[in-house]
Amino acid sequence: MLQTIIRSLILVVVWILLWRIAAVMEYGPHASIWFPPAGLTFAAFLVMSWRAFPAILIAGVVTTFWVSELYGGGTPAKELLTTGVLFGFAHTLPYFLGAWLLRSKLTRLGSYGLASTIMTFLGVAALSSFCAAWLGTEVMISGKLLEADAIWYTWLPWWIGDMSGVIVLSPIFIALMSWRYPQLEHWLGGLSFTVKAGNQSSFLWKLLLILALLSLSLILTSTANKDEAAFSIFFLILPLLWVSYTESPLNTAISLALFSTITAFSVGIFGLMDYAIVYQFAVTIIAASAWFGLTVPTLMAHNELLTRQVSEDGLTKTASREHFMQSADALMNLGKRQNKPLSLIMFDVDEFKKINDSYGHVAGDRALVQVTNIVTSVLRSSDLLGRFGGDEFMILLPESSLQFAEETAERLRMEISRARLEGTNHAFSCSFGVAEVVPDEHIMATIDRADKALLVAKKRGKNCIAREN
Ligand SMILES: Nc1nc2c(ncn2[C@@H]2O[C@H](COP(=O)(O)OP(=O)(O)OP(=O)(O)O)[C@@H](O)[C@H]2O)c(=O)[nH]1
Structure with a gap:
C-alpha cells in the first residue's frame, strides 16, 4: 500500500514537472513541439493500468490551477476545481482506453508480433491524443480558460504535441518503469527495455553523430532563416534508423528522447518558432520510422533462428537431411566442374538401442552428440556431415577417392572405439559403408x-568398414 502511494506521488511530481517543462517550451498558447506528460500518462496506464488514475487526475487538477495562473487567472477556485477534474478525465480517459487496447493486443501477440505491436502503438497514440486534445480543448473553453474560437487554432497543435509526446517519449518512460516492473517484458511484444551487457562505445559514437548533425541543422536554420534549412532536420532519420537497426530498443528510446528534447529546447533557444511545425512533424515521423526500424533486427534474428532450425539437426547440430541434400548437390556440381572425385560414408552406431535401454534416452542423446563431436574433430572443414535419421549419419567428402574415404572411415572407427560414454565405462563402436x-x-x-x-x-559383425561392390 505504502509502495503504491509513493509510486503515485512520484508520478504526480514527475507529471507536473514535465508539464512545466513543456509549458516553458510552448511556441504558441497550449502548443509545444512535444508534450511529455502525454507520453508519461500513456506509459503509466500501460504499465500500471487503472492504478495510475488518481496520480494523473491530481496532476491534471494542479496544472489547471497553474494554467489559470499563467494565462491571466481570475477564475474562482471552485470553478477551477471543476474544470481541473473535468480536464483530468478528458486527458486520462482516452489514454487509459488506448493503453488498455494496446495491452490486450500485446498479451495476445507475444514476442512474434513486434511489427503489429508497433503499428497498434502508433495508431493508438494518434487516436488517443486526438480525443485527449479535442476533449481537453472543450473543457478549457467551458472553464473559460480558452476563448470559444480557440478550438480551431489550439486543438490541432495540442493534438500533434500530445501525439509526438506519446510516440517519441512513452517508450523511454516504459523503459524507466519496466525496471520497477520486470514482468512487463513478457508482453511487450519482443521489445526488451533492459540494459544489455556489453560495450556501449559504438552506441555513444552514433549518439554523438546524431547530436552533431542536429546541431548543424539547427545552426543552419537559425543562420539562413529559410524553410529549406529547417527541413534539413529530416536527414536525422538516417542515423536514428541506424540506431534502431543495430542497437537495443532501450538505446533507440534513449536516442529519440535526447533528439526530441534537444530539438524542442532549441526551438526556444535559437528563436525558431516559425519552423515549429516542421520540427514537430520531423520529430514524430522520425520516431515512428525508428520504432518500425526495431522490427528489422528482430525479424532478422527470427529468420536466422528459423534457417538454423531447418538446416541443422536440433540434437547433434550436424546438417539436417534437407540441408545435406541441398549442400551435397552444390558440392557434386563443383566436383564435376573440377573433375575431382567425391565419396560418401554412411555410418551407424552399433547396439545403440542397448545404450538407450541401459542408461536411458538422455544418455543416448549425449552419446549421439559425443560421436558427432569425435567425427567432426577428425573431418576436414570442407567435409559435410549430416544426420540421416536415428543413429545413422552420412558424410560427403569432396575431392576424395573411394580409397581416401575408406582411410577416413578407418580413422573415424578407431577414434570412436577409443571413446567411453560420458560417466560410464561403456565403449562405443560404429559400422561404416563407403x-x-x-x-x-x-x-x-x-x-x-x-x-x-x-x-x-x-x-560382418559391426565395428568395421565395407565398401560398395
Ligand atoms: N536417445 C535417442 N535414441 C534414438 C534417437 N533416434 C533413434 N533412437 C533410437 O535408436 C535406436 C536405433 O536402433 P537401431 O539402429 O535400429 O539398432 P541398434 O541398437 O543400433 O543396432 P544395430 O544398428 O544393428 O547395431 C532405436 O531404439 C531408436 O529408438 C535419438 O534421437 N535419441
Whole structure:
C-alpha cells in the first residue's frame, strides 16, 4: 500500500514537472513541439493500468490551477476545481482506453508480433491524443480558460504535441518503469527495455553523430532563416534508423528522447518558432520510422533462428537431411566442374538401442552428440556431415577417392572405439559403408549404395568398414 502511494506521488511530481517543462517550451498558447506528460500518462496506464488514475487526475487538477495562473487567472477556485477534474478525465480517459487496447493486443501477440505491436502503438497514440486534445480543448473553453474560437487554432497543435509526446517519449518512460516492473517484458511484444551487457562505445559514437548533425541543422536554420534549412532536420532519420537497426530498443528510446528534447529546447533557444511545425512533424515521423526500424533486427534474428532450425539437426547440430541434400548437390556440381572425385560414408552406431535401454534416452542423446563431436574433430572443414535419421549419419567428402574415404572411415572407427560414454565405462563402436559418387547420378543413388555397404559391415559383425561392390 505504502509502495503504491509513493509510486503515485512520484508520478504526480514527475507529471507536473514535465508539464512545466513543456509549458516553458510552448511556441504558441497550449502548443509545444512535444508534450511529455502525454507520453508519461500513456506509459503509466500501460504499465500500471487503472492504478495510475488518481496520480494523473491530481496532476491534471494542479496544472489547471497553474494554467489559470499563467494565462491571466481570475477564475474562482471552485470553478477551477471543476474544470481541473473535468480536464483530468478528458486527458486520462482516452489514454487509459488506448493503453488498455494496446495491452490486450500485446498479451495476445507475444514476442512474434513486434511489427503489429508497433503499428497498434502508433495508431493508438494518434487516436488517443486526438480525443485527449479535442476533449481537453472543450473543457478549457467551458472553464473559460480558452476563448470559444480557440478550438480551431489550439486543438490541432495540442493534438500533434500530445501525439509526438506519446510516440517519441512513452517508450523511454516504459523503459524507466519496466525496471520497477520486470514482468512487463513478457508482453511487450519482443521489445526488451533492459540494459544489455556489453560495450556501449559504438552506441555513444552514433549518439554523438546524431547530436552533431542536429546541431548543424539547427545552426543552419537559425543562420539562413529559410524553410529549406529547417527541413534539413529530416536527414536525422538516417542515423536514428541506424540506431534502431543495430542497437537495443532501450538505446533507440534513449536516442529519440535526447533528439526530441534537444530539438524542442532549441526551438526556444535559437528563436525558431516559425519552423515549429516542421520540427514537430520531423520529430514524430522520425520516431515512428525508428520504432518500425526495431522490427528489422528482430525479424532478422527470427529468420536466422528459423534457417538454423531447418538446416541443422536440433540434437547433434550436424546438417539436417534437407540441408545435406541441398549442400551435397552444390558440392557434386563443383566436383564435376573440377573433375575431382567425391565419396560418401554412411555410418551407424552399433547396439545403440542397448545404450538407450541401459542408461536411458538422455544418455543416448549425449552419446549421439559425443560421436558427432569425435567425427567432426577428425573431418576436414570442407567435409559435410549430416544426420540421416536415428543413429545413422552420412558424410560427403569432396575431392576424395573411394580409397581416401575408406582411410577416413578407418580413422573415424578407431577414434570412436577409443571413446567411453560420458560417466560410464561403456565403449562405443560404429559400422561404416563407403561409396564413390558417380558423375551425374542423384545423391540418393550414392546414399543407397553406401547404405547397402553399411548393411554388409553390420552383417560382418559391426565395428568395421565395407565398401560398395
Ligand atoms: N536417445 C535417442 N535414441 C534414438 C534417437 N533416434 C533413434 N533412437 C533410437 O535408436 C535406436 C536405433 O536402433 P537401431 O539402429 O535400429 O539398432 P541398434 O541398437 O543400433 O543396432 P544395430 O544398428 O544393428 O547395431 C532405436 O531404439 C531408436 O529408438 C535419438 O534421437 N535419441
